[in-house]
Amino acid sequence: xxxxxxxxxxxxxxxxxxxxxxxxxxxxxxxxxxxxxxxxxxxxxxxxxxxxxxxxxxxxxxxxxxxxxxxxxxxxxxxxxxxxxxxxxxxxxxxxxxxxxxxxxxxxxxxxxxxxxxxxxxxxxxxxxxxxxxxxxxxxxxxxxxxxxxxxxxxxxxxxxxxxxxxxxxxxxxxxxxxxxxxxxxxxxxxxxxxxxxxxxxxxxxxxxxxxxxxxxxxxxxxxxxxxxxxxxxxxxxxxxxxxxxxxxxxxxxxxxxxxxxxxxxxxxxxxxxxxxxxxxxxxxxxxxxxxxxxxxxxxxxxxxxxxxxxxxxxxxxxxxxxxxxxxxxxxxxxxxxxxxxxxxxxxxxxxxxxxxxxxxxxxxxxxxxxxxxxxxxxxxxxxxxxxxxxxxxxxxxxxxxxxxxxxxxxxxxxxxxxxxxxxxxxxxxxxxxxxxxxxxxxxxxxxxxxxxxxxxxxxxxxxxxxxxxxxxxxxxxxxxxxxxxxxxxxxxxxxxxxxxxxxxxxxxxxxxxxxxxxxxxxxxxxxxxxxxx
Numbered sequence: 001x002x003x004x005x006x007x008x009x010x011x012x013x014x015x016x017x018x019x020x021x022x023x024x025x026x027x028x029x030x031x032x033x034x035x036x037x038x039x040x041x042x043x044x045x046x047x048x049x050x051x052x053x054x055x056x057x058x059x060x061x062x063x064x065x066x067x068x069x070x071x072x073x074x075x076x077x078x079x080x081x082x083x084x085x086x087x088x089x090x091x092x093x094x095x096x097x098x099x100x101x102x103x104x105x106x107x108x109x110x111x112x113x114x115x116x117x118x119x120x121x122x123x124x125x126x127x128x129x130x131x132x133x134x135x136x137x138x139x140x141x142x143x144x145x146x147x148x149x150x151x152x153x154x155x156x157x158x159x160x161x162x163x164x165x166x167x168x169x170x171x172x173x174x175x176x177x178x179x180x181x182x183x184x185x186x187x188x189x190x191x192x193x194x195x196x197x198x199x200x201x202x203x204x205x206x207x208x209x210x211x212x213x214x215x216x217x218x219x220x221x222x223x224x225x226x227x228x229x230x231x232x233x234x235x236x237x238x239x240x241x242x243x244x245x246x247x248x249x250x251x252x253x254x255x256x257x258x259x260x261x262x263x264x265x266x267x268x269x270x271x272x273x274x275x276x277x278x279x280x281x282x283x284x285x286x287x288x289x290x291x292x293x294x295x296x297x298x299x300x301x302x303x304x305x306x307x308x309x310x311x312x313x314x315x316x317x318x319x320x321x322x323x324x325x326x327x328x329x330x331x332x333x334x335x336x337x338x339x340x341x342x343x344x345x346x347x348x349x350x351x352x353x354x355x356x357x358x359x360x361x362x363x364x365x366x367x368x369x370x371x372x373x374x375x376x377x378x379x380x381x382x383x384x385x386x387x388x389x390x391x392x393x394x395x396x397x398x399x400x401x402x403x404x405x406x407x408x409x410x411x412x413x414x415x416x417x418x419x420x421x422x423x424x425x426x427x428x429x430x431x432x433x434x435x436x437x438x439x440x441x442x443x444x445x446x447x448x449x450x451x452x453x454x455x456x457x458x459x460x461x462x463x464x465x466x467x468x469x470x471x472x473x474x475x476x477x478x479x480x481x482x483x484x485x486x487x488x489x490x491x492x493x494x495x496x497x498x499x500x501x502x503x504x505x506x507x508x509x510x511x512x513x514x515x516x517x518x519x520x521x522x523x524x525x526x527x528x529x530x531x532x533x534x
Contacts, residue, residue, distance in 0.1 A: 072308055076279045080307065083283060087290040091302045092208040098142050098237075099213035099299035103255050106238045106248045108220040109180040116151035117174045121227045128158050131166045133230055140233075144212050148234035150225035169241060170226045176243035184247035189315055190358070190440075192266045193324055194406050194472075199275035200321040201282045202312035205289070206304035210270030211245055213298055214238040214252060256296045260288055266314075273314055282308065316355060323402040323437075326356055331397050339382070339390065346373050353393050357441070359400035364443040365421040366392055371445070404429055404437040412439075412479040414470065414513075418455075418462035422446055425466035427473060442469055457501070459483060464504045467511055478512045 072080070084091075092098075124132060139145045154175060158166040207213065216224060216235055224235040224242070238245055246269055253267045264285035266273050274289055276282035286307075293300065312319040316330045334353060340346040350370055357363040369385035370393075407429060413436060415426040424443040428436040450461060463481060467474060 072279065076283070076308075079283055080286075083287055083290070087287075087294060090290060090293050090298070090300055091305070092299045093302055095303075096142075097208075097299060098144070099208065099297055100143075100215065100237075101213055101252060101256075101296050101298055103296050104248065104252045105215050105217045106220065106242075106245070107217045108175075108223045108242070108244070110223070111178045111180060114178045117178070118151065118153040119155045119171070119174070119227065121229055122155050122157065124158065124229070128166065129229065132156065132158065132168065132228060135166075135168050136228065136230060136233065142212075144209075144237045145233045145235050148222065148225045148232045150222035150232065150234050152223050152225040152234075153227035153232055154225070156226055156228050170224075170239055172224075172239075172241040172243070175223060179243050182244040182247040184251050186246060186250050187266075187268055189268070191472075192268060192315070193317065193319065195262045195266050196275055196312075196319055196405060198277060198321075198405070198407065199319075200310070201276050201279060202309050202319070203274040203282065203286060204304075204306045204309070204312060204314075205272040205274065206301040207270040207272070208299040208301040211238040211240055211249055214248060252296075256298070257289070257292050260285075260292065265289055268315060271315065273312055275312070279308065319405070323404045325402045326359060326397065326400045331356070331400075334397055335394050337394075339387070340373075341382075343374050343376065346370055349390070350374070353397065356397055356400065357443070359403060359441060360393070360396050360443075361426065361441045362417075362422070362424045362443050363393075363441065364445045365419070365424070366396070368421065368445060401438060404439050406439050406473060408473075408477065412473060412477065413482055414463075414466055414474070414479060415482040415518075416459070416462040416466045417484065418458040420446070420451070423458075423462045423465055425462065425469070427466075427470050439473075440470075442466065460501065460504060463515075464507055467508060467513075474511055474513075478514075481513050481515045482518045483515060484518055 136145070140147075152175070155171045157169045157171055159169050160166055214237060216238055221234045221236060224239055225232055226234075238248060249269055253269070253272075254261065257265055257267060257272075261267065264274060264276060264281075266275065272289070274282065274285050276285050310320060313327060316327050318325050318327050334349070337349050337352070340349055350367060353367065354363070360366070366389055369383060369389045373381070373383075373386055410429040410431070413428045413430065415428060417424045422443055422445040424441075426441050427439045429439055431437060444465070450458070453461060463483065467481075
């Protein structure tokens with residue numbers, strides 16, 4: 001390896017080096033993660049094993065114990081210890097320090113001619129009042145809030161936690177109704193999951209009271225005022241509960257980590273996850289993330305940070321090198337749902353179940369009896385079909401497959417199906433042995449104008465819908481469409497198409513694909529494979 005930027009000419013048969021058996025006790029260790037062209041990020045280091053032992057003496061021996069680090073080689077543990085110690089100041093070690101970013105401020109813009117809204121404080125029990133007073137004192141000391149003379153006043157709600165403590169929440173509902181909405185987008189969860197690609201190592205970083213690290217613009221602070229029996233206060237730092245708080249914080253995250261997002265970091269509001277393919281690369285990625293946090297003057301929550309894990313819990317999913325699966329703790333909440341008795345309860349159950357619909361083949365058809373119940377405003381007229389659908393969805397969620405993470409180097413196959421109950425499709429990819437593994441399931445019911453389509457037209461609709469749905473995966477890549485309707489190929493090759501068929505052919509023309517016929521019984525194999533996992 002050349003240590004300069006000059007060209008080196010190598011003569012034919014010139015000896016470049018020789019291989020010898022590595023001796024751990026006396027030979028040099030090279031930290032592969034430092035092989036970078038950026039000297040500010042890392043420099044190429046070579047040190048004797050005795051020098052490494054000397055380094056260990058200068059480090060905090062209990063540092064890694066705080067993070068439950070396991071299954072790492074000694075040299076990786078050493079480098080991680082040095083990295084954490086070097087950026088020790090970005091962690092909240094005593095649960096008593098806050099970050100204060102210099103990148104962004106939160107501004108509240110009200111609708112025209114809005115007058116101040118004031119609400120009397122809610123009554124509290126003596127125990128609640130004691131907790132609230134302590135919380136107010138702590139927040140004042142940290143600079144999160146200050147006593148206020150604002151004409152605005154929202155009430156305080158204390159929400160009891162599972163451990164018996166309380167959480168202070170401000171009821172900003174009335175303020176939110178007169179606030180102009182910030183349309184800054186939050187990331188799509190499916191895009192974030194796809195971004196994790198071939199990652200094998202994960203670290204989860206948690207912001208220390210993330211919102212409270214963002215300052216509120218001085219002119220907007222009066223709108224955040226809340227009233228208590230101990231007086232009126234306003235927020236100096238961004239509170240939870242404001243309609244635009246998530247948008248502001250996501251904007252901060254995008255500003256702070258822009259060079260790293262979707263390369264080694266996925267972030268959903270204050271949920272930060274670093275991902276890499278090997279330990280050395282992961283050390284470098286962590287260093288880059290820490291540097292961004294340091295520059296933005298943010299703090300991480302020491303107790304909730306997790307490093308060098310082989311699986312990642314992320315937004316209700318568990319991600320591993322094998323693929324994506326449901327989080328059992330979240331699924332258990334769905335399983336424990338009692339039989340709905342009202343339209344609201346039915347919609348709530350469907351909302352929870354729908355979050356995991358990518359794991360369930362023909363979700364829309366199965367859930368159809370439940371959707372029918374939500375069309376009435378009266379008490380739910382429960383039916384036997386609804387009961388079967390309710391129980392079947394629970395069962396399918398508890399036996400959900402492990403979905404492959406999209407790998408665009410592998411061949412993709414789109415399996416489509418249609419019936420009078422709805423449309424369904426499965427996006428699969430082939431492994432090295434040529435076996436199909438599901439990436440995602442999707443389905444939907446038929447619209448009123450589609451119910452009377454002829455079978456061939458319905459199958460064509462399923463293809464067009466599925467291709468459009470999975471456009472981010474399929475556009476610019478050759479793929480195969482599998483259908484159990486043999487006449488579909490002829491329909492798409494018709495010489496003089498008219499009407500909706502012509503429009504569908506135009507839509508499909510920008511994709512490169514081959515249609516293959518697979519009989520219905522054989523076409524069930526993708527679903528069978530998904531139930532086995534891999």
